[in-house]
Amino acid sequence: MSTTTGKAAQPAKVTAGPGASRSPAAGPGNHEGRRGRKKTSMGVQNAAGWLFSTPFLVIFTVFMAFPILATLLMSFTDFGLRNVTRPLDANFIGFENYVNLFGDERFLKSLFNTAYFVVIGVPLTIALGLVVAVLLNNGIDKARTFFRVGFYAPVVTTIVAVAVVWRFVLDPSDGLIAGVLSEVGLTSPDFLGSETLAMPSMIAMAVWRNVGTVMVLFIAGLQAIPTEVREAARLDGAGAWQEFRGITVPLLRPTLLYATVITTIGYLNVFEEPFVMTQGGPSDSTLTVSLNMYREGFNFFHMGYASAMAYVLFVVIMGITVLQLRLLKDNTK
């Protein structure tokens, strides 16, 4: 099992691994390079390494790796309610589920709705998060914690409860927004009851809820920009806007990339908001892919069909993530 070459090569690789150098925990205090080696500890470390890995690996295999594979297999079958008790009785039907999906108007609509949510929601969330982070990083010292806590609070709250609250906030007769509008003499539209307004309302809520995450990421990114660079720019006579465009934004690229990718992945999976606020309505205008999958799978027990949906969504997520990584990386230079 244990070979001297393997052992010598491994530590170096791991040190270079993602995050190792940038984490506050690693960094300069890392003694990886000069470990005294004792031959006797090799076998022990091998055995210990695997023993320490076992609990995670067991849980990972049974509750993650196996289900991921099973979803793929199920997507090629007519897996239904009766198969919950007898999974092996499901019939193999090849690509039929996938073919059917693309003739299924409801599915196409849910795909469109999800895309709508992402295309409008992600840029709004990123832009607002960046604005708040820059404001917080500019000239606010004493109240910084206070504001940061305030903007981050919606992130940690239970989304189901928050969606219930938003349903009432958006209520056209006695909601918060209706109240504000009536103060200035306007009548509130029926936000969640309207096919055109239901999705934008949900986007507004998602932006409200996720701005905090993006803000915290950008604050960390801003603080990593060496002040010398800013000083130099200022000495050269750069104004605030020039400094922002010329220095802040380019140096924030890695954070921007990371924030965009995780926000996009989160929004592509959107489920709780339409589940609690509209149940996908009116007329499926807020039916997202995840909600559609849940319904097909657990309300109608078309589990094979729902599995195919899950994999289509997964492929879309992977594709978009790879695309974003490539696009935003290429722009760096």
Add this chain to the structure above:
Amino acid sequence: MSASNAPGAVRRALPKKSEGEQRGPRSPKRLLVYFLLSLGLLVMSAPFLWMAVSAFKTTGELSASPPVWIPTEWTLENFRKLLDKLNLPLYFMNSVIVALLVTVSNLVFCSMLGYALAKLYFVGRNKIFGLVLGALMVPGNLMLLPLFVLMSKLQLIDSYAGLVLPFAAGAFGVFLMRQFMQSIPDELLEAARMDGAGEWYIFWRIVMPLVKPALATLSIFTFLGSWNNFVWPLIATNDPDKYTLPVALATFATDPNKAGGSNGMLMAGAFLVVLPVLVLFIALQRHFTQGIATAGMK
């Protein structure tokens, strides 16, 4: 406060002088920044304030149009009615038990693998780390259907085990613990090994006490993640007695026969679900923002 612990704190302390000269504390620019941030904060907190106020309104004031901003008489009626209809203490206990079990198992299992990945040089280590990174990227939706079938087969639907096991060891926790444990000097562990300490002893008695801040961050994130989790508990429970808080609230809120029309009860429910989380967050906010920043610096 918390900023003093952030990695950038030292660097940020430097420019203060020059920034102070350029933008004095009362300069119009700074006032504008404060104004914009306050406006933003008002928008951010409005739904919470609306919820808190509405929970104490009478039925008449709740449906008043235009709305009553501040109730004339504060009432506990909504809470009383809600607790009559919905056994919140039970769901609260279910949520607490599940979240505690998930947190403890993550602390132990993720730390174990984190330690192995950071400090033990064993064959296959890099493959396991690759697996962890891969697991970070897979969306949870991909597992739901077979997981439900598996749990039905194991007769774990409507059980705490069924709610806990799929989340008993998360990849995020492993990643976080590995990052922190890498900073522990190998000399320290080697010295313990020379003295004849076993790996378990080293892990449990030397490494774990050294990574307490990371353990705190991981506990908070795991506990809240479990507390706020919705999709899996929705699927894994049929018996209302086993509902967690969010599932109970969602079921109540989406059933027109139950609370469909009563915004008062719903606001009281949301208030009771959100309040503990908000209090916990404000008390421990330092660990949150640090944890996000650490995990974010992938």
